[in-house]
Amino acid sequence: LNLDALWQELLVSGTVGAAALSALAGGVLNGLCGRRPCILLASGLFTAGAGVLAAARDKETLLVGRVVVGLGIGVASMTVPVYIAEVAPPHLRGRLVTINTLFITGGQFFASVVDGLFSYLAKDGWRYMLGLSAVPAVIQFLGFLFLPESPRWLIQKGQTQRARRILSQMRGNQAIDEEYDSIKNNIEEEEKEVGAAGPVICRMLTYPPTRRALIVGCGLQMFQQLSGINTVMYYSATILQMSGVEDDRLAIWLAALTAFINFIFTLVGVWLVERMGRRKLTLGSLTGTAVALIILASGFLLSAQVSPRITLNPPDPSHQNSTCTKYSYCNGCMLDPDCGLCYKLNKSSVIESSCIPVDKDSTMKAAWGR
Known part of the structure; x- marks a missing residue:
């Protein structure tokens, strides 16, 4: 498309x-x-x-x-x-x-x-x-x-007989009185707290232990997203292409390798969580993420510093995007979604290059040639 x-x-x-x-x-x-x-x-x-x-x-x-x-x-x-x-x-x-x-x-x-x-x-x-x-x-x-529906939700809605029947079926007709009573008591306690102290979020924020737990839990999720690691996962194939992988299919398979490593280390995490504890595993995971992002950022920085210089700047006869002819290096040209780099190679070195507008109907083609 x-x-x-x-x-x-x-x-x-x-x-x-x-x-x-x-x-x-x-x-x-x-x-x-x-x-x-x-x-x-x-x-x-x-x-x-x-x-x-x-x-x-x-x-x-x-x-x-x-x-x-x-x-x-x-x-x-x-x-x-x-x-x-x-x-x-x-x-x-x-x-x-x-x-x-x-x-x-x-x-x-x-x-x-x-x-x-x-x-x-x-x-x-x-x-x-x-x-x-x-x-x-x-x-x-x-x-x-x-x-079946969740027995807990059914008890919350007053459908106690149906909840008891479903709970019995899920537990293989074993004695479920203790579990049923535990669920019911927890719900009753929650309803008393809601009726007495207002919305759940207000109680969580005013009660110090739950407030601290909420800050830690939400903070971990927030910083995980702000680290940008999901962006790396979403755009892994594109990042690989930017690094020099020219074959689209190879980039997709290498992205699959990234997903496989993610899966394997999820298995490792499941195995380690009961052996190392949550805190140590979280710190180790965050450290690994930080190191990986630093390496990736360093790669982009080095790539920008050795970006090939644009040697040809012919005038744009179509005047579709005059900014393309103003770039001096490949890196700036390629970061502009409306521009593309046409170049000539001598073995692995770029010897001639121009930054020109791309065709709006086909981003794989130039808007004009030379």
């Missing part, structure tokens, strides 16, 4: 932005509709978004599909961990919530492999890459048709 840098960024950030908004709404939907309907809704959004993406004929439709998928991501992110925590046996609860993260990174790796396989279809390969995401969404939708 000849996407320039601006549209690539819109397609990536559109999904993330939609996920952020739907995650905010996900908490309300969870309380009103229940966990199961929300997961079914997310699966439906994933399927619809994949269909729109696969059938897209223009970049605007592609953006709509990405936004729809983002809405599904937000709802699922808010609902799935809650559902797992509420239906899992108490002794497996923490482990199953952690495994959810493991399967997310595993899914990212599998998706990268699928991308690599379809990268050999030059014309419509991207449609298969995006459209096939409907398959796991449909499987999840069909699977959840046979799964």
Whole structure:
């Protein structure tokens, strides 16, 4: 579809932005509709978004599909961990919530492999890459048709008999009185606190222990995002191409390798968390992220310092973008989404180069030649 840098960024950030908004709404939907309907809704959004993406004929439709998928991501992110925590046996609860993260990174790796396989279809390969995401969404939708609602949510809504029946079925008809009473007592305590002290967020901010926990938890998430590591993951193939990987397919497979390493170290994290503790593992992970980003930034800095000089500056007869002829080095030219570098090589050295506007109808072609 000849996407320039601006549209690539819109397609990536559109999904993330939609996920952020739907995650905010996900908490309300969870309380009103229940966990199961929300997961079914997310699966439906994933399927619809994949269909729109696969059938897209223009970049605007592609953006709509990405936004729809983002809405599904937000709802699922808010609902799935809650559902797992509420239906899992108490002794497996923490482990199953952690495994959810493991399967997310595993899914990212599998998706990268699928991308690599379809990268050999030059014309419509991207449609298969995006459209096939409907398959796991449909499987999840069909699977959840046979799964029960969260017993905790049912008790909150006063459906105690149904909650007891579902809890008994999930525990294999074992004695569930103790677990049922524990859930009910916790809910009653929460309702008393809400009625006496106002909104939950106000109580959390005014009670020092929960305020400190909230600051630490939200702070970790905030600084993880601000570090930019997700940007590196999203644009890993593009970064590899910027580093000199000319083959698009090779860049995609190397991005799959990045996703595989992410998956492997998630496994390592699951194994280490009970042996090293949360704090040491978090500090080690943040240190590794910082070192990786410093190396990446150093690479970009060195690349900019040895950027080939532009040797030819012919006048722009079309006057489409006069700024392109003002760049003196390759680095500045390539950072402008409206410009491209035409060059002549002598072995591995650039001996002649010009910065000229790109064709608006095809970003792979120049707007004019010489």
